């Protein structure tokens with residue numbers, strides 16, 4: 067991959083892109099019978115903002131979640147004990163994909179594969195971390211995701 071390859075964060079339209087998409091996502095969550103109860107019916111502005119900050123860092127943007135919001139350990143503490151079911155996890159991923167469309171994020175296959183690959187990975191970890199497993203990883207850096215095998219097609 068050349069040095070000119072943009073980060074996923076840049077390709078998404080930076081913070082504004084993730085804000086639009088995650089706002090659309092949490093609006094869908096609030097109307098979803100399976101997921102709304104996990105968030106006690108409402109997703110606060112602060113939660114939306116903080117999760118945007120997480121996604122921006124993961125996708126190659128500023129490391130503000132690590133530096134200001136408590137990093138991996140804080141995220142982990144929020145999922146602990148939620149007992150996320152397989153059905154809830156799948157719905158969460160589906161709504162993330164739907165929200166990316168609603169928000170008009172770039173729809174090239176490479177970008178969508180990158181963010182949905184992370185969604186699949188992240189939700190599986192979140193579900194595991196929400197269980198009663200005794201080998202949950204307590205400390206880790208906030209992940210940094212990449213394009214994998216398919217960086218943007220730039221002829």
Ligand code: HEM
Nearest residue numbers: 104105113116117120141144150154155158185188189192
């Ligand atoms: C890619 C997958 C996921 C990511 C990146 C993610 C990210 C986060 C982050 C960063 C926080 C903490 C926000 C803060 O700083 O306060 C959080 C909290 C939370 N997450 Fe997730 N999460 C994921 C999957 C899930 C799933 C699958 C569920 C449930 C179905 C879930 C439910 C929650 C809830 C209920 C909270 C606490 C909300 C609150 O404090 O108001 N998350 N998530």
